Amino acid sequence: MKVTNTRNCPSCRTIGKIINSNNPIHPGICQDCLNKHIDIYNIKQADFFCRTYNIPFDPNTWMRIVKQAGPNVFEHYVQVVSDEYSGKFNYEVVECNDTIWDEVNRL
Numbered sequence: 651m652k653v654t655n656t657r658n659c660p661s662c663r664t665i666g667k668i669i670n671s672n673n674p675i676h677p678g679i680c681q682d683c684l685n686k687h688i689d690i691y692n693i694k695q696a697d698f699f700c701r702t703y704n705i706p707f708d709p710n711t712w713m714r715i716v717k718q719a720g721p722n723v724f725e726h727y728v729q730v731v732s733d734e735y736s737g738k739f740n741y742e743v744v745e746c747n748d749t750i751w752d753e754v755n756r757l
């Protein structure tokens with residue numbers, strides 16, 4: 651799984667390294683913007699980041715990486731959890747095919 655892409659940040663509009671999200675309706679933003687919105691030393695905000703990005707939250711792993719990587723924690727954390735949990739979740743958008751609407755309409 652590719653953790654980052656270089657493209658326009660949807661938040662600050664500058665071209666930079668975007669931390670890709672596992673949430674299909676949240677495209678991911680750049681590390682600078684993440685650091686503006688999230689206090690990396692506040693574990694509740696780290697949890698919020700993980701929920702927004704739809705990735706597992708592991709406070710011990712988070713704090714270990716904060717100590718090593720500081721403001722670059724986002725990139726490294728996403729990389730670590732996507733390796734550790736590979737197979738348990740994936741970064742593909744689940745496509746909804748037409749038959750699901752037939753089922754909905756029958757309800």
Ligand SMILES: [Zn+2]
Nearest residue numbers: 659662680683
């Ligand atoms: Zn940005």
